[in-house]
Amino acid sequence: MTDLTSRRRFLKMGGAGASILPFLRAMPASAQGSDTLVVVTGATINSLDLHRTGTSRASYQVGINCYDRLLTFGAKEVPGNGLSYDYTVVEPELAESWTESDDGMTLTFRLKPNATFWDGRKVTAADVKWSFDRAVSVGGFPTVQMKAGGLERPEQFIVEDDETFVIQLDRPSKLTIPDLAVPVPYIINSVEALANATEDDPWALEYLHTTPAGSGAYKVARWNPGEQLVYERNDEWVGGSLPAVQRVVIREVPSPATRRALIERGDVQVAFDIPDKDASELAGTLDVFSTPVENCIHCLCPNFAFEPFQDPDVRKAIAYAIPYEAIFKAAAFERGLPLWGGAEEITDIAWPRKTQYYTDLDKAKEHIAKSGHADGFDVPLSISLDLASWMEPTALLVQEALGKIGINVTIEKIPGANWRTAVLVEKRLPLHLENFGGWLNTPDYYFFWAYKDGHLFNSSNYRNEEIEALVDATLHMPMDDPEYAPQIKRMFEIALDELPRIPLYQPALNVATNGAEGYEFWFHRQLDVRVLKAV
């Protein structure tokens, strides 16, 4: 795309008449019309194809803005924080309607008859099947995410006719429908992709990496990796109401200080994913949205492979020693939600929830005295240098607090490239900070990844037979099943008593706007530019 897009072609893409790019020389940056928005972000978009190995998180936004899924989520108000997607409301995007068989094993989707790809070709069930086949076949992250919804093999996807697509499940699951609305199962123009596929590359990974071929609300007009991505509206879009903004420019600005200067001056309209500190300082002057990230918890994790942490009293002593409030102030600048000082009795199935723990040194000392490690011990506390903005202040406060109960903590900083290997794959860090968040917003899904033995985010090497059984039982169970709530409550009770992960607080995603409105938070933590408007 970068090298191929000539100046001339780009101008043509700009469309006719009024929509010509504001590259008109005399126009100062601050005076651009309401048809262009500029967004700054610190992250790099390194691919236009989410299914490719090595695609960065920031690139997922292309999957969201340029491609359609069968389904999407509705929106809801978050008090004081603008809009958020609504996990409980599923809406059609490319599907016009869908039905579920009585046994819940067969899902039948009717596609919108007027949906077309950018090249004008009609979207057919064959495109949906090809795209789903691709997601379950290419391996890596897309395949894992599809599996979470029970979508594992190409044979499960059936083309009934041009406008009817059927999914055959191995077992009914409440996660299937939401999993169709995450960024991964997007629908690709299979004819265009196949025309550019090769024998070595049957899924056209090389082609779609630089050239999206979708039906989504925006096309990519220009992409300079490491610099910018320019979205251009697709006026034929039928997946939702037509976006208000003709063109959105995503600019990569690595330095947070520079991003802040730009948004404060109003030369850019949206600063996406700004540091907590900037969010709290800008909140007085700009529109700042700090939405608590659903199903995400910043935790301190004692690893069960490390002998002292096998002692429940040691873990409880730590949970009572942690200075939660100070951490929430120093590491999160009070963006997000506190997760301490809740009721012991579990009456609902909301997750993340406030734990029954709070800062009480006397209780902490009682527990450590009862444990087999009354004289204390030495332990390294590991943090990732990539996540130092919250991990470093947190670690320092934890170090100081644990020192008071005789646990001598040394802070070990691990380079970003090693972090995942050490913490999630080898699970070898005795005490560490962790920040898993689940895309699908149900407690069982969080527990599946973070509390089941051997699963990726269970970095504490925790194993509890009852939790194993409860997660297996609840993972696919509908949430209105009478069995569901009691089992989830039991899960909470065990996890919060045994404390393989000690919740610290729920983090927030911060976005500042200056001249734009309509921002909506999404679980994938990327910017949905389709809903933005200029003011």
Place this chain on the structure above:
Amino acid sequence: MLAAAPRLRAVLMRLAQAVPVVAGVVVISFLLTRALPGDPAVYFAGVAADEASIEQTRVAMGLDKPLPVQFVHYVGDLLQGDLGQSLSSGRPVATDLANRLPASLELTLTALFLAVVIAVPLGVLAATRPGTWVDHLCRVLVTAGVSLPTFFTGILLIYIFYYLAGIAPSPLGRLDFIYLSPDHVTGFYLIDAALMGDWETWRGAAEQLVLPAATLALFTLAPIARMTRAAMLTALSSDFIRTARAAGLSGGTVLYRYAFRNALLPVVTTLGMVFSFALGANVLVEKVFAWPGIGSYAVEALVVSDYAAVQGFVLVMALLFVTLNLLIDLLYTVIDPRIGFDAQ
């Protein structure tokens, strides 16, 4: 024929000498990247990857093969001019470098030009008037230049000229989004825009260059000014200057034809060093000004253990330095005809 053209012969000799250097760089960069901590397969397999998908990624990346086999593949590709595929950008490393190297070079060369224009006259003035206010100004500027870290100077300049005064353009990289980048010929926006005759874009690119180039210039100014001053002082106190003065030559002739020319050698040497240093060290400037240069590319590649990108970067830098050293050696002979290639 070669015997008849000693300079050409010498250049060819120097190029031949560069071959083992480059070969050494290839081997060392390969080994060093493999010695980096971190497992790229885990990193690139993605957020929710399990054991199986990590293994799939490892095989896809060719990392399951033993090191010697990987090396043979790497050298084989290299001989065909293929620097490999960067995992993080997903594009050929050669393409990435071709896009980013000109950005860095444009910034560094502009900064160096600025630095030389200020530092050399300043150094000369300071040497001819030691102890006066010019000398003190030179000292203050030089001390400030080296002691202020570039990211700090950069943010300070943005704060004053963009945020407060509003006279600098948005620090959004090489061009504001309202311009389109000029057609790629050399990759230097100033040159490409001039070639197209698109003077609006040229102005836009030049405006974007001012702050980062000034930041970098302030940093590189110090060694050049100090070296000019010191070399000039030595030259001015030499016997031949005293003789020239005694012979009644005019002050200007003494200063420029005799003293300055003799003082130039160490200045050019310093310039070469400063250039190579600045090209690598402007990562922080690149970050602050969102400049898509080669330094930030290399750092990002290092962080994620993107082997091909790191190796490509090291190799290109090595080639650049070999060329640069050759150019500087050639410059010596121009400045001082007494230096012949035979002596080396």
